[in-house]
Amino acid sequence: MGDPRAELIRGGRRLLLGEPCILPDVGIVDVDFDAPPDGQDLAEETRALFARILEPAHHNLVDHNFEAHAWDVHRALGEARLLYPDWPEKWGGRGADADADATRASLSVWQEVGYAGLARSITALVGHAILHFGSTALREEVLERMAKGEATACLGYTEPSGGSDVFAANTKAERDGEDWIINGQKMFTSGAELASYVMLVTRTDPDAPKHKGITTFLVPLDKAGIDIHPVHTFMDERTNATFYQDVRVEDRYRLGKVNEGAKVLAAALGFEQGGGYYHILMREMADSVTEWARSTNRNGQALIEDSHVLARIAKVHAEARIAEVLSGRVLGTRLAGAQDLAFGPAAKIFSTEAFIRASSDLLDLAAPRSTLRGKDGLGLVEKGYRHSSATTIYGGTSEVLRNMVAERRLGLPRSRA
Ligand SMILES: Cc1cc2nc3c(=O)[nH]c(=O)nc-3n(C[C@H](O)[C@H](O)[C@H](O)COP(=O)(O)OP(=O)(O)OC[C@H]3O[C@@H](n4cnc5c(N)ncnc54)[C@H](O)[C@@H]3O)c2cc1C
Incomplete structure (x- = not known):
């Protein structure tokens, strides 16, 4: 269709200035996009x-x-x-x-x-x-x-020594009669302050290969020996360090078989990776910058008339739409009981990286006003800029997820042990 920048300007004029456009006749569409x-x-x-x-x-x-x-x-x-x-x-x-x-x-x-x-x-x-x-x-x-x-519930996967390799967990669970005794520490246990349970990854056989020696438990957070310490992030989000000292847990809280926690984790990690709600945040930021551009004049012209501005806002909307569709595909595939192990990682990579691109570009576009904190208007751009930075880290880093797409979908060799 030619130069993408020219298309973005055209899209921006249609989207933000209400310019009419004659759409091509695509014939009969036999996919129903509406919910039944x-x-x-x-x-x-x-x-x-x-x-x-x-x-x-x-x-x-x-x-x-x-x-x-x-x-x-x-x-x-x-x-x-x-x-x-x-x-x-x-x-x-x-x-x-x-x-x-x-x-x-x-x-x-x-x-x-x-x-x-x-x-x-x-x-x-x-x-x-x-x-x-x-x-x-x-x-x-x-x-x-x-x-x-x-x-x-919350997730107790990551430990201070690292989070990407969940199978390397050091938190120990040892048998004591019918029960288990858990000792260790987890990092970034987000939502623990609200939760009644933590899904905890523990090492139950230190001598087995790392992914064959872990067991997963659903540990009630009111058990004696558990400490929850808040960790406040620059994204205005509280997470926690959690400590487990001689925590006695009954065997009924075990998920899956002993030393087969890798199976539980494989299923659970698949659920965590999707596009989430990042497209909503991108649209919120784009809307606040649009409002600012409509009400700000430079050189005798409203900024919203400037094709440079139009293209940049249109790009955020375009990428938000792609992120929305990719995350919709993950949820739809999962709920339909089908499986594609690359859809989730791909959606998460695209959506979070698009969120970072969008917040960074919109912050520049509306600077210096966009650098001020606030809970509405351009404050959402400043907030988004800080928020976006961690999104390519939690739920699996972009690097690790790229490896998954490469291995699961593209058939490239494994990059790690
Ligand atoms: C705000 C926030 C909330 C979080 N919430 C939770 C939570 O609720 N529960 C929980 O368990 N965890 C949570 N996490 C932890 C998160 O899942 C980890 O931070 C993440 O998995 C990365 O682990 P790490 O920080 O230890 O980095 P590391 O694993 O030490 O990685 C360091 C760097 O090396 C790269 N790297 C590592 N392995 C590979 C590889 N094989 N190939 C290529 N590059 C690689 C990574 O991409 C990264 O850049 C949260 C993190 C944050 C920041």
């Missing part, structure tokens, strides 16, 4: 509930992290069985009613209303691990509490 009727119903129900319970003046719709978690919202969604619609009815979900498309339609309403669902999404992945690898006793004890919005 049951999905639309579930989305409508979710939307109506949010409209009742969410108060923009009271709830935090600015921070897309654990700081924004509100127990009243969480419990109300749980009561309506809308926290984990794809879980079986028996455990508080909508089961068969909520097929892949319906669940996706319902969850996209969370993004639409701007309520951060971090505690929900981490608990959803831990819940799936419990469903697949937990004992019946554990499922009965935990899943319904989670679905009702009474309990959340």
Whole structure:
């Protein structure tokens, strides 16, 4: 189609100045992009509930992290069985009613209303691990509490010595009769201050090859011997260092077989990697810069008329759309029970790197105003700039995820032991 920059200017004129455009005739499109009727119903129900319970003046719709978690919202969604619609009815979900498309339609309403669902999404992945690898006793004890919005979970993978190689965990779990005694330390246990459980990766056989000697537990965080220390980041997000000293855990809290924690982790890591909500943050930043460009004149002209400005804002919108579609593909594929091990890493790499590109470019574009802190307007750009920097680190670094795409999709050789 020629020079991409020229296309971006054209796109910007259409998007931001309302310039008309004649679209080419593409013929019959036999893909239906809308949710099916049951999905639309579930989305409508979710939307109506949010409209009742969410108060923009009271709830935090600015921070897309654990700081924004509100127990009243969480419990109300749980009561309506809308926290984990794809879980079986028996455990508080909508089961068969909520097929892949319906669940996706319902969850996209969370993004639409701007309520951060971090505690929900981490608990959803831990819940799936419990469903697949937990004992019946554990499922009965935990899943319904989670679905009702009474309990959340956090992830205890990373240790001070490193996070990329989760299979190198040093936190020890040793048998003591029927129980286990856990000793060790985890770093970046985000959401532990809210959670009732931590999904903990431990070493149970120090002599076995590293990925054959680990076992995963769902450890209740109210056990004696656990300390949670806050770590405040420059992204305004609290995370935690967690310490485990002689923590006694009953065997029913084990997920999967002893020394087969790698299987549990492989399944759980797949759930963690997706595009998330980064496209929403990119659009919020683009909207605030658009508003600024409409109301700012330079050389006798509104900045929004400048093709340079139009192209840069249009690029953020274009990349936000790509990020949205890539993350939609991950969720849709997963909920449909299909598997593609490269979709999740690819979506996360693109979305987080696009978020960094967008915040950096918009910060420059609207400088110096964009460098001031604030909870609205150009403050969202400054906030996004700080927030974006860690997104290519948590949930797997871009380097490590690129290796996954290379190995899983492109068939390139393994890069590490
Ligand atoms: C704000 C925040 C929240 C987090 N929340 C959680 C959480 O809730 N639970 C949790 O368990 N963890 C959490 N993490 C930890 C996160 O998952 C790790 O930081 C991440 O996995 C990277 O580990 P690391 O920081 O120890 O870096 P390292 O693993 O030490 O890596 C250092 C550098 O080496 C590169 N590298 C490592 N291995 C390879 C390789 N094989 N090929 C190429 N390059 C490589 C990395 O890309 C990185 O640039 C969080 C981190 C942050 C910053």
